[in-house]
Amino acid sequence: xxxxxxxxxxxxxxxxxxxxxxxxxxxxxxxxxxxxxxxxxxxxxxxxxxxxxxxxxxxxxxxxxxxxxxxxxxxxxxxxxxxxxxxxxxxxxxxxxxxxxxxxxxxxxxxxxxxxxxxxxxxxxxxxxxxxxxxxxxxxxxxxxxxxxxxxxxxxxxxxxxxxxxxxxxxxxxxxxxxxxxxxxxxxxxxxxxxxxxxxxxxxxxxxxxxxxxxxxxxxxxxxxxxxxxxxxxxxxxxxxxxxxxxxxxxxxxxxxxxxxxxxxxxxxxxxxxxxxxxxxxxxxxxxxxxxxxxxxxxxxxxxxxxxxxxxxxxxxxxxxxxxxxxxxxxxxxxxxxxxxxxxxxxxxxxxxxxxxxxxxxxxxxxxxxxxxxxxxxxxxxx
Amino acid sequence: xxxxxxxxxxxxxxxxxxxxxxxxxxxxxxxxxxxxxxxxxxxxxxxxxxxxxxxxxxxxxxxxxxxxxxxxxxxxxxxxxxxxxxxxxxxxxxxxxxxxxxxxxxxxxxxxxxxxxxxxxxxxxxxxxxxxxxxxxxxxxxxxxxxxxxxxxxxxxxxxxxxxxxxxxxxxxxxxxxxxxxxxxxxxxxxxxxxxxxxxxxxxxxxxxxxxxxxxxxxxxxxxxxxxxxxxxxxxxxxxxxxxxxxxxxxxxxxxxxxxxxxxxxxxxxxxxxxxxxxxxxxxxxxxxxxxxxxxxxxxxxxxxxxxxxxxxxxxxxxxxxxxxxxxxxxxxxxxxxxxxxxxxxxxxxxxxxxxxxxxxxxxxxxxxxxxxxxxxxxxxxxxxxxxxxxxxxxxxxxxxxxxxxxxxxxxxxxxxxxxxxxx
Numbered sequence: 001x002x003x004x005x006x007x008x009x010x011x012x013x014x015x016x017x018x019x020x021x022x023x024x025x026x027x028x029x030x031x032x033x034x035x036x037x038x039x040x041x042x043x044x045x046x047x048x049x050x051x052x053x054x055x056x057x058x059x060x061x062x063x064x065x066x067x068x069x070x071x072x073x074x075x076x077x078x079x080x081x082x083x084x085x086x087x088x089x090x091x092x093x094x095x096x097x098x099x100x101x102x103x104x105x106x107x108x109x110x111x112x113x114x115x116x117x118x119x120x121x122x123x124x125x126x127x128x129x130x131x132x133x134x135x136x137x138x139x140x141x142x143x144x145x146x147x148x149x150x151x152x153x154x155x156x157x158x159x160x161x162x163x164x165x166x167x168x169x170x171x172x173x174x175x176x177x178x179x180x181x182x183x184x185x186x187x188x189x190x191x192x193x194x195x196x197x198x199x200x201x202x203x204x205x206x207x208x209x210x211x212x213x214x215x216x217x218x219x220x221x222x223x224x225x226x227x228x229x230x231x232x233x234x235x236x237x238x239x240x241x242x243x244x245x246x247x248x249x250x251x252x253x254x255x256x257x258x259x260x261x262x263x264x265x266x267x268x269x270x271x272x273x274x275x276x277x278x279x280x281x282x283x284x285x286x287x288x289x290x291x292x293x294x295x296x297x298x299x300x301x302x303x304x305x306x307x308x309x310x311x312x313x314x315x316x317x318x319x320x321x322x323x324x325x326x327x328x329x330x331x332x333x334x335x336x337x338x339x340x341x342x343x344x345x346x347x348x349x350x351x352x353x354x355x356x357x358x359x360x361x362x363x364x365x366x367x368x369x370x371x372x373x374x375x376x377x378x379x380x381x382x383x
Numbered sequence: 384x385x386x387x388x389x390x391x392x393x394x395x396x397x398x399x400x401x402x403x404x405x406x407x408x409x410x411x412x413x414x415x416x417x418x419x420x421x422x423x424x425x426x427x428x429x430x431x432x433x434x435x436x437x438x439x440x441x442x443x444x445x446x447x448x449x450x451x452x453x454x455x456x457x458x459x460x461x462x463x464x465x466x467x468x469x470x471x472x473x474x475x476x477x478x479x480x481x482x483x484x485x486x487x488x489x490x491x492x493x494x495x496x497x498x499x500x501x502x503x504x505x506x507x508x509x510x511x512x513x514x515x516x517x518x519x520x521x522x523x524x525x526x527x528x529x530x531x532x533x534x535x536x537x538x539x540x541x542x543x544x545x546x547x548x549x550x551x552x553x554x555x556x557x558x559x560x561x562x563x564x565x566x567x568x569x570x571x572x573x574x575x576x577x578x579x580x581x582x583x584x585x586x587x588x589x590x591x592x593x594x595x596x597x598x599x600x601x602x603x604x605x606x607x608x609x610x611x612x613x614x615x616x617x618x619x620x621x622x623x624x625x626x627x628x629x630x631x632x633x634x635x636x637x638x639x640x641x642x643x644x645x646x647x648x649x650x651x652x653x654x655x656x657x658x659x660x661x662x663x664x665x666x667x668x669x670x671x672x673x674x675x676x677x678x679x680x681x682x683x684x685x686x687x688x689x690x691x692x693x694x695x696x697x698x699x700x701x702x703x704x705x706x707x708x709x710x711x712x713x714x715x716x717x718x719x720x721x722x723x724x725x726x727x728x729x730x731x732x733x734x735x736x737x738x739x740x741x742x743x744x745x746x747x748x749x750x751x752x753x754x755x756x757x758x759x760x761x762x763x764x765x766x767x768x769x770x771x772x773x774x775x776x777x778x779x780x781x782x783x784x785x786x787x788x789x790x791x792x793x794x795x796x797x798x799x800x801x802x803x804x805x806x807x
Contacts, residue, residue, distance in 0.1 A: 011633040018637055025664040032663045103472040104465040105479045119789035120782045121744040124758050128782070131765065132775040321649035328750065339655050349659040357648045357656070364647035 029350065044346050051341050053332045055248050066342055073337035074359065080254055080333060081320040087259035088319060092266025099271045118264040123325055125261055130253035130329045140231065140239040149228050151241055156248045158229035158241035165223040169216055177212040181205045250331035254323065262319045266312055273308030306378050313371050317364055334359060392451045400448045401459065407445030411438035412480060419485045439477055446473040505770055518773040519780050522764045526757055529600015538591065539603045542583040549575055573614050580607060596674040602784065605756040608678055609743045615682045616742070620689025625719060627690065628697050645687035650745055653680050658752040677749050685742050692734035696727035729803045736796030740789050757781050
């Protein structure tokens with residue numbers, strides 16, 4: 001009896017405290033909104049937004065609704081995050097491996113890179129790339145082409161636009177190849193477990209991914225046109241490149257800063273993962289007669305990935321959340337478009353901030369649930 | 384195939400190979416050195432692409448020629464082991480050496496040789512191509528103290544000196560006083576700090592003029608925000624971590640909800656919330672200063688991260704520790720304070736240091752509510768019409784500043800980790 005009371009009292013007190021705080025806030029919010037004549041509700045999402053967004057992946061202008069503006073911001077956030085994740089993984093893996101290199105110079109260069117970029121605030125790095133480094137680029141009319149057809153200018157990076165015909169067939173062919181790859185992988189695993197034979201799964205996968213889409217080109221079902229960027233005069237002194245795709249400098253600065261910053265953390269995860277595999281594993285594998293390639297593929301990587309992937313996903317999540325710093329250099333991401341411009345126009349602080357936070361929360365929680373599932377799946381099953 | 388055999392030294396002819404190889408390596412490095420420092424290129428008679436890669440090629444041949452498992456020469460052995468153990472590494476080594484040689488002259492020129500630091504106006508910098516450190520010199524006080532009135536800067540300095548002095552009081556606590564050391568740091572010190580900053584920096588009484596928080600800024604604001612962030616988010620995080628590990632379901636789920644919520648949203652939206660949404664949640668006549676709102680938001684946010692780090696330490700402790708403490712008849716709090724937490728915290732020093740570093744690096748984000756610490760002041764100085772065009776100098780200055788602070792913190796945490804390391 002005594003024990004039960006002892007466990008109930010603190011719980012009751014905590015619950016009471018939380019309820020009191022939430023209650024206090026809601027009552028105040030209601031009073032304040034009544035006073036200012038605002039009614040709570042999400043109906044404003046269907047109203048016309050009447051503001052333009054500089055850079056958008058989908059068709060959007062001021063005549064569309066706030067809900068569409070939200071979608072534009074969300075897609076821009078996702079674009080930055082995906083690009084950042086790709087680049088930070090590439091840089092991070094290279095630097096992480098370089099930190100374990102037997103070469104003294106490489107090891108130390110990588111260590112200096114990590115020590116420097118990790119210890120400077122991300123916001124400062126974004127500002128540096130946007131206001132200092134990218135501003136040193138030439139004007140469009142004086143730009144030399146990069147790789148022949150692209151132009152890196154102070155107004156952005158202009159790349160050729162690809163014009164597809166029957167794009168959906170290409171997508172189907174890629175989907176078909178992915179599905180067949182999954183089947184082949186399963187078959188290969190079965191073959192290995194039952195007979196010990198190994199199929200060159202990687203080569204087959206790459207081949208399928210190349211051949212199936214290529215067939216659609218050869219048979220003429222899918223056609224591809226390229227429109228190159230062309231210099232165009234807007235006024236006497238102002239030039240841009242038209243016809244191609246223009247990647248705005250905000251996006252370049254953001255992706256650069258995010259990937260260089262996050263890559264330092266990814267590099268540390270990769271290093272820890274590889275170091276976490278004891279030397280005995282490698283020696284044991286070699287003594288059973290596996291080739292160096294097989295050792296890496298069958299013994300080292302599966303174990304190292306188990307250590308590397310969970311903290312790295314965490315870093316990907318951090319990158320996604322950090323992409324909200326885009327607001328500082330006016331890249332139209334979710335925070336700038338929705339929690340910035342839309343909030344200014346409607347004045348609906350509670351609704352808009354709550355939607356923004358919920359979006360990020362959903363993103364994070366879904367990834368961490370996926371992660372937990374994956375962790376459980378790959379965890380070593382001990383007897 | 385023959386080519387490679389020729390380039391491979393054997394122990395008999397190694398001496399000759401060593402001489403030729405070192406000469407080739409030296410030649411390659413010397414060529415790049417001449418090109419970058421004196422802009423002289425003696426090899427213009429070669430075709431363009433060969434001209435460009437000539438140093439790399441002869442350097443690689445040179446390194447190939449001196450690569451021998453055991454040569455007897457200590458220096459050569461060391462080189463072979465560390466930077467020349469196969470062709471791939473040799474190439475990377477050469478590329479790094481060449482890049483360094485190529486970067487040094489322009490960087491040196493810009494940062495030191497052609498740079499200006501004299502004068503007080505932009506005119507001093509117009510003539511040169513190099514960096515304009517005059518800009519930093521003129522704006523230095525703003526970068527340190529923000530828009531705080533110049534005459535009162537001594538108040539900020541005094542406040543920080545007094546705070547540091549109070550922080551060292553713990554060192555002099557001896558004997559019976561030592562029992563209260565945790566109490567002092569956890570409860571008394573934050574209160575003292577708040578009083579000092581309130582009366583000295585904010586002012587308004589004792590004949591000190593009142594300075595509103597909008598005028599605060601620069602590095603001193605970074606310190607104030609991170610200082611209060613650090614001292615408050617730690618105890619809160621500890622309680623949350625204990626709550627998450629608790630056996631009482633309500634407390635456990637409230638803690639989980641809290642932690643997952645704050646870890647799931649970006650800090651910038653939290654700051655948005657504190658500035659635009661929070662006033663709606665208070666009685667209409669209540670007013671909370673912007674700076675306090677921001678610091679509170681940062682504390683609530685970082686506490687969730689601290690909690691997760693501490694939970695890691697709690698989980699790493701073997702069950703035996705809990706059982707042993709219980710079998711001695713200790714209650715929950717006694718067990719946590721005297722047995723569990725001291726061991727768990729020791730384990731997670733690196734993690735906590737990382738969280739604190741993240742907090743310091745996050746302080747520039749307070750720009751979203753209109754407060755400007757160092758980075759914010761840089762943005763302000765950059766757009767000043769009298770000083771347009773010196774953004775680069777400002778960013779380099781701030782990067783070095785932050786790097787020094789964060790690097791010092793991480794080194795200190797490594798020292799602490801070693802100091803409290805015990806064999807287990």
